[in-house]
Amino acid sequence: MSDFGRTPKINKSAGRDHWTYCYSVMFSGAGIKGVTVFGASDDRAAYVKEYPVSTVGICATIYRLLGIDPKTRVKDRIGRPIEIAHGGHPIDEILA
Numbered sequence: 001m002s003d004f005g006r007t008p009k010i011n012k013s014a015g016r017d018h019w020t021y022c023y024s025v026m027f028s029g030a031g032i033k034g035v036t037v038f039g040a041s042d043d044r045a046a047y048v049k050e051y052p053v054s055t056v057g058i059c060a061t062i063y064r065l066l067g068i069d070p071k072t073r074v075k076d077r078i079g080r081p082i083e084i085a086h087g088g089h090p091i092d093e094i095l096a
Contacts, residue, residue, distance in 0.1 A: 056088025
């Protein structure tokens, strides 16, 4: 996983800039279905076309695979109970 995708257009310096609208994540092993592609981008890889997943969904998936309930609450620095996956849901479609 990276922090950004790349712009669908080449810039004036023959490179590509950061692009937050569409990027990819690769999971392997640890309870992930093999050879599974989930979601899709448009034909220019600029925007999500099917099944958008946010970082909280990725986090919830990792917690689930570690055997930790993503809805588990811990206290923050001032004592407020916060879900460890911040309301995210595991990506069930990629789990074995």
